[in-house]
Amino acid sequence: MKPIRNPTKLPRHVLTVTESTKALIIQALDNSPDIRTLEKLHSRIISDPNLCSDTSLSIKLMRAYAASRKPDVTRKVFDRISERNNVICNVMIRSYVNNHFYKDAVLTYKSMLAAGVTPDHYTLPCVLKACSALDDLRFGLQIHCPAVKKGLDLTLFTGNGLVAMYGKCGNLVEARRVLDEMPYRDIVSWNSMVAGYAQNGQFDEALEVCKEMESLGVRPDPGTMASLSPAVTNTSAENVMFVKKIFLDMAKEELVAWNVMIAVYANNSMSTEAIDLYLQMEANGIEPDAITIASVLPACGDLCAISLGKRIHEYVEVKRLQPNLSIENALIDMYAKCGCLLEARKLFDEMQIKDVISWTSMMSAYGRSGKGHQAVELFSKMQSSGLVPDSIAFVSILSACSHAGLLSEGQNYYKLMTGKYKIVPRLEHFTCMVELLGRAGRVDEAYNHIKQMPMEPNDRVWGALLNACHVYNNTDIGVIAADCLFQLAPQQSGYYVLLSNIYAKAGRWKDVTIVRSIMKGRGIKKIPGISNVELHNHIHTFLAGDRSHPQSHKIYEELDILVGKMKEAGYVPKTDTALHDVEEEDKENHLVVHSEKLAIVFALINTEPGTLIRVTKNLRVCEDCHIAIKFISAITERPIIVRDTNRYHHFENGICSCGDYW
Structure with missing residues (x-):
């Protein structure tokens, strides 16, 4: 032997x-x-x-x-x-489940029953986990019935498995019933219920379970935070504060808690808070992982925080976190939002694997910067690579054609989408087509396109038409679009302002007064313009007429000098939409202190000559600021990138990349 x-x-x-x-x-x-x-x-x-x-x-x-x-x-x-006994079968089933071979796990369970081997309280949790992963509610129900007959549903692990399975499969009523009937519950039980609500987009209900946990003396843990993460988008400020309370109650070495809180901020338009938290995390010595990076990069892009974004990119390279599709897509998106198209494209070209999101992000970046031809070229390459464009990819290419004025190309892509790829147009596609026709001056065609829609147009569709009416002074259709918008989005101040500006350009001051009177009567206030600029990893925020910044005195002094030089170069303030009963000088004074002008002057004061200036704004750049920034770029010999809610404007030597077409 x-x-x-x-x-x-x-x-x-x-x-x-x-x-x-x-x-x-x-x-x-x-x-x-x-x-x-x-x-x-x-x-x-x-x-x-x-x-x-x-x-x-x-x-x-x-x-x-x-x-x-x-x-x-x-x-x-x-x-x-x-x-074989149930122990041997359990080991085999668990092996399949732990290695994500869920169908094999279910088949082994079925063969176990066929062989007369009786499952126990270790078997069912594993099989239920497989059902959850497969989203197989039907088979989950088949497991629940015998579990009840044998009393196994009352055991902790099986009960937790049932709650998780029903939650994952969308049967939240049954998940809650199982939870309520469990004789003993642990933190996993509660977290499974939280995850069920969160995974199905019911964030308020998920938070109610967290509050119920606390009332019963069950302290949320990092698993609770992780369970909340699928539904952290577009929630109320009150909910964000509650999640923050959970976060603050936890040990600060728990990486998952930091990751979820950063995601909560980033996904709820609280980018400044997301970045501040990331910097706190670094200061506390918590090392970011791939999830952290993918969560904070969108916040960097939203605020044009390119210095921090580049530093994070360097960290990714040092820690060798690539290849990682989520991180690479987030980096492309961050560079694109900061107007760094060369860096975004370099990263895109170096990716070993690209998915539709990668191609779509790059096309969208070109489109929003007015580089429609590059977006068209990229779309063709995506098709040649064998990837099938989805509905979101067509939104990107249609939008790119719209921003670049490529009317015929956009119309051809719409036909390609509906014809070859049989994609049913969604509201986003109709919005793109209205923008495409409207920006090309085909306002009547854009209106007819809306009338032929098979679904009710939403406020974004009518908003695209109203903006076209503003650009091309079409008062009649503008009034129709505005009427629909006031019904669909009665509290959106931007639509009232657009209609008011349409009337002002047409000299219909009585109608301007009526619109502004309606706004006052409904308690609707114009959203203040806010502009952000990054300096030394810190975001500086300016409002129109803002004097709260520590350097305000110097900013206004420099602005006065700059406006004088601009007027010498031919700049004439565009005051035709300001109130008619205000003196011309007051109109000019109001325009000159718009937030983007203050942000640009602040950057001019604090950076070296020739340094690129990046500004983000929460509203569309007004016509006067657009004209003014062209003069500023020429006078100061500075490239300036302004990202508004609609597109990127790359100003250089007195010219804007949009070709005054936005």
Whole structure:
């Protein structure tokens, strides 16, 4: 009989087929051996009839292979066992589940029942986890029934599995019923319920469960934060504060808590807070992971925080977090939002794997910067790569054509989408087509396109038409669009302002007064213009007429000098939409202190000559500021990028990339 080939590094004289040998093999299997050692142990076991027939050794061997992510070999060991009990079947099912072979886990469970092996309270949680992953509510129900008959549903692990399964499959009423009937619940029980609501977009209900937990003395843990993460978008300020309270109550070394809180801020238009929290996290010595990076990069893009974005990119490279599709897509999006198209494209070209999101992000970046031809070229390359464009990809290319004035190309893509790819147009596609026609001056066609829609147009569709009416002074259709908007979005101040400006350009001051009177009567206030500019990793925010900044005195002094130079160069303030009963000088004074002008002057004061200036604004750049920034770029010999709610404006030497078409 051959001795064991020393897998445990023990003296050869003890490695004989005895009880002590079996004990040594078990010890080696329990010590998480590497795959090479494991294969040697396996070879020794199957070469000896006494060891090979030992069920306890086979179970140990199965568990070791499962831990080594070798479910296929685990299955081979399983198949060699002639008489199986529920312990052996449980190990096989768990091996499949832990390695994400969920269908195989379900099939093994079915064969276990067919062989007359009775499942126990260890079997069902694993199978329920497989049902959750497969979104198989029907089979989950088939498991629940026998569990109730045998009383297994009252055990903690099975109860938790049922709550998670029903929540994942969208049956929240049944999930809650199971939770309420559980005789004993732990933090996993509650977190499963929170996750069920969150995964189905019911964020308020998820938070109510968190509050219920607290009222019962169950303290939320990092798992609770992780459970909340699928539904952290567009929630109320009150909900954000409650999540923040949970976060503050936790130990600050818990990375998942930081990640979820950053995501909550980033996904709820609180980008400044997301970045501040990320910097706090760094200061506390918490090392970011891939999830952190993917969560904070969109916030960097939203605020044009390019310095921090580049620093995070360097961290990604140092820590070798690439290739990682989520991070790479987030980096492309961040660079694109900061107007760094060359950096975005370089990263895009270097990606080993690209998905539709990668291509769509890059096309969108070109489109919003007015580089429609590059977007068109990229769309063709995506098709050639074998990827099938989805509805979002068509939104990007249609929008790109709209921003660049590529009317015929846009119309052809719309036909391609509906014809070749059989994609049913959504509201986003109709909005793009209205923008495409409207920007091309085809206001009547844009209106007819809306009238032919098979669904009710929303405020974005009518808003696109109203903006076209403003650009091309079409008062008649503008009034129709505004009437629809006041019904669909009665509290959106921007639409009232647009209609007011349409009337003002037409000299219909009485109508201007009526619109502004309606706004006052409904308590609607014009959203203040806010502009952000980054300096030394810090975001500086300016409002129109703002004097709260520490450098305000110097900013206004420099602005007066700059306006004088602009007027000498031919700048004439565009005051035709200001109130008609205000003196011309007052109109000019109001325009000159718009937030983007203050932000640009602040950057001029605090950066070296020739340095690129990046500004983000929460509203569309007004016509006067657009004209003024062209003059500023020429006078100061500075490239300036302004990102408003609609597009990117790259100003250089007195010219804007949009070609005054926005």
